[in-house]
Amino acid sequence: MHKILLVEDDQQILDMMEILLRKIGYEPVLVPDVLEALDRVRNSPPDLVLLDIMMTPINGWEFLLKVRGEYHMSDLPILLFTASPEAEDKVAQLNDPRTGILQKPVSIPELKAGLERFLPGAPR
Amino acid sequence: MGERIFRFGQRQVSETDLVRWVVILSLTSCCILISAITFLHAIPYINYQLFFIPIIYAAYFYPRQGIYVAAGAGVVYQAVGYFYTYPNPAAMLGVTAEAVFFIITAIIIAYFINKIRSGEALYRTVFEHSQLGIILFTREGFAITETNDKFAAMLNFSPQEILSKKLTGLFFIEREKERFLERIEKFPEVSDFETRLSTSGGEACWVNLSWNRVDELTVSCTAVNINARKLAEKLNNDNMMKYRQLTENSPTSILIVQKEKIIYANPTFTEFSGYRSVEVIGRELTGFIDPGDLHKFSEFIGRWADRRPVTAQAEFRFLRKDSGVRVALLFSSPIIHAGNPATMINLLDISEKLRLEEKIRMDNERRRGIIITVAHELRTPLQPILGYLNLLISDPEGFSIVDETKKILERCLVSVDRERQIINQMLELSVLESGKLQVSLSKFPLEPLVKGLLDTSGYLDKADITVSIPPTIVMTADRERIQNVFDSLMSNAINYSKPPRKIDITYRVGADDGFHHISIQDNGIGIPPESIENIFEPFQLADASKLSRKYDRIGLSLSIAKKVAQMHGGDITVQSMVNSGSTFTLHLPKEVSPDA
Known part of the structure; x- marks a missing residue:
């Protein structure tokens, strides 16, 4: 079962996504604190990170930079999970095959499709 | 004036000629009659002089024919004289001398008459064919006694109509008539008196009058039609006035630059630059340009030197007297000023326009920022709703959901989806309007x-x-x-x-x-x-x-x-x-x- 690290400071979304991810066959690891999430990524890397953007003290982009730059984890799939309309363009500009985007709000089929793109041979 | 013409076969004879012939023939007949009577009464010495009368009369009107007749008469007289005086040589010589004297007299008369006639004809020709209008009028009463066709045509009258008028009645404006009366009273000779006369249509015709006294009673006067010139002058004046008003009241600044110096600036420019007119004239336009734009500006004016009729335009910052900066769109076009090439410059102050554009841009930017933030804030809470609805609908049995509830949940899902769609469209439009998006072709x-x-x-x-x-x-x-x-x-x-x-x-x-x-x-x-x-x-x-x-x-x-x-x-x-x-x-x- 693929382990998915969800970095998200909105408790409502965190609760819902936990159920949703479990339902479609993934193992969610929920981290509301972005700095703690960085430690988690370093110490026990997940199979994929679902990453909110608007967070403090560092935002999703800075998280992404640190993971890719400082931790040398260029292979770790990271899906930005955001309602911000400008993220799509920015992600396209990154031109990084291991970074994707899921626009909030996301439906189950969209979530599934998004995850399966990075985690082929999905569960079930 | 028309004259009646009589026809005699091929010949045409005017009434006047006919009368003259009758007179000549009558006089001749009288002379012959008198000669015959005196001859019968044997008084042979005075009769031949009588013939001078018809001959001279004829020579007066028909100089050449008169000479022929006189010569013919002389020959006849001589022949008759010889017949009577032969073989007395002295008498014959006397007769010859008389005949020669007779012919010479006729020739002399004809010569002078001809001379007078041709002189008269010359004046007549000048009078009638002159490009000037010529009239004679009386000093007292100003009755027109003679006119040529030109003068009549100038005022659109026939010559007869003119002759029935007084010159004073032809003036278009009373005041000008009084001026004319004043002048004619004071000066015997006046030239270039410009005034307006009435045409037959009641319109004004500008004329230039010159007159001088011919004698105590008569004044001769020439008139030149200067209507066209006056009209052109008026038009020119109107045009000048129009251009002046245009430039002085133009909402754009207008400058004329010659040899790099400003030689004209309209009030809008003085207002635009903050300098007074005297401070502007004679200065170089370069002195008004913001130093930051000087390089660009000298390139721009470099093009004026080409003297090609090219109009150019560019935007420059100008430094005002109060050190304020204004932005103006500058149009230059080559013109001829006082016979030399110059440049006319129109300046359109676009500072305000730029300020408004910037404000609109900022407003749009802010509006877009708001839309993006709002969209973000609206989309985030939709996530749990959409997620849970998806979850419930995807596994009704697992959540013990009956069919009816599932239908309701599905309707909720439709609404959530629509809301999501609206927000997404709002966002897309705002991105499209920002113009930052590229199409991938x-x-x-x-x-x-x-x-x-x-x-x-x-x-x-x-x-x-x-x-x-x-x-x-x-x-x-x-x-x-x-x-x-x-x-x-x-x-x-x-x-x-x-x-x-x-x-x-x-x-x-x-x-x-x-x-x-x-x-x-x-x-x-x-x-x-x-x-x-x-x-x-x-x-x-x-x-x-x-x-x-x-x-x-x-x-x-x-x-x-x-x-x-x-x-x-x-x-x-x-x-x-x-x-x-x-x-x-x-x-x-x-x-x-x-x-x-």
């Missing part, structure tokens, strides 16, 4: 795109759709966005019509304006003419109050579609008739440049 055949859309969208179930697009048509465009445009137009056509729906998608074949034209025609409710301008505006619906509930749409998709077409350098236009349908036409350039 590719080449693709048009027909499969449209057919593919129809196959997957379910539109075919809702309407009878015909597609006539030649399979050879290949477009260069942003494929995904163009597909969305078609989707919007199709969904619009379906939403604003009732079954039985009929939609025709047609490619206009043979257009040679460099554009693809694809129209989508429906048989729907149409758009009222007063709304047709607005349908591409965000959130505008034709007759929104009535329709929005019934047809349940938020009008953003058309705005987006139009923006996408415009991003490609194309457009979407619409023609519509209420209750019979609308035709939306997508125009896309065949060749799209990447930065379009």
Whole structure:
């Protein structure tokens, strides 16, 4: 079962996504604190990170930079999970095959499709 | 004045000639009669002198014929004299001398008469054929006694009509008449008196009069028609006045620059620059340019030296006297001033315009920022709702959901989806309006795109759709966005019509304006003419109050579609008739440049 690290400071979304991810066959690891999430990524890397953007003290982009730059984890799939309309363009500009985007709000089929793109041979 | 002409076979004889002949013949007859009587009474010595009378008379009127007659008469007299005096040589000599004297007298008279006549004729010719109007008038009473045709024609009268008038009655303006009377009283000779006379039509005719006294009673006067000149002068004056008013009151600054110095500046420029007129004239225009723009400006004026009739324009910052900076659009055009090449410069103060543009840009930027933030804030709370609804619907048994509840949940899902869609459209439009988006161009055949859309969208179930697009048509465009445009137009056509729906998608074949034209025609409710301008505006619906509930749409998709077409350098236009349908036409350039 693929382990998915969800970095998200909105408790409502965190609760819902936990159920949703479990339902479609993934193992969610929920981290509301972005700095703690960085430690988690370093110490026990997940199979994929679902990453909110608007967070403090560092935002999703800075998280992404640190993971890719400082931790040398260029292979770790990271899906930005955001309602911000400008993220799509920015992600396209990154031109990084291991970074994707899921626009909030996301439906189950969209979530599934998004995850399966990075985690082929999905569960079930 | 006309003269009666009599015809004698081939010859034409005027009345005057006829009278003269009769007189000559009568005089001759009298002379012959007197001679005969004196001859019969044997007084032979005085009779021949009598013949001087008809001969001289004839010579006066007909100098040449008079000489012939005199010569003929002389010969006859001599012959007759010889006949009587032969063989007395002294008497014969006397007769000869008399005959010669007789002929010489006739010749002398004819000579002088001829001389006088030709002189008179010359003056007559000058008078009648002169390009000047000439009149004679009396000093007392100003009655016109003589006129040539020219003068009459000048005032559009016949010569007879002029002769029945007084000169004083011809003046157009009373004041000018008084001036004339004053002048003629004081000076015997006046030239270049310009005044207006009345024509027969009652209009004014400008004339230049010169007169001088011929004798105590008569004044001769010439008149030149100067109407054309006066009109031209007036026109010229009007023009000058017009140009002066134009430049002085022009809302744009106008300068004339010659040899790099300003030689004229209108009040708008003094106001624009803050300098007084005297501080401007004679200075170089360069002195008013903001130092930062000097380089660009010297390049610009370098082009003036070409002297080619090229008008140029460019934007420059100007430094005011109070150190304020104004931006002006500068137009220069070569002109001729006082016979030398110069440059006319128009300055359009665009500072205010730029300030407003900047403000609008900032406002738009801020508005876009707000829209983006709002969209973000609206989308985030939708996530749990959408997620949970998805979850419940995907596993009704697991959550012990009965069919009825599932239906309700599905309806909720539809609403959430619609809200998501509206927010997404708002965002897309705001991004499109920012102009920051690039189209990603590719080449693709048009027909499969449209057919593919129809196959997957379910539109075919809702309407009878015909597609006539030649399979050879290949477009260069942003494929995904163009597909969305078609989707919007199709969904619009379906939403604003009732079954039985009929939609025709047609490619206009043979257009040679460099554009693809694809129209989508429906048989729907149409758009009222007063709304047709607005349908591409965000959130505008034709007759929104009535329709929005019934047809349940938020009008953003058309705005987006139009923006996408415009991003490609194309457009979407619409023609519509209420209750019979609308035709939306997508125009896309065949060749799209990447930065379009």
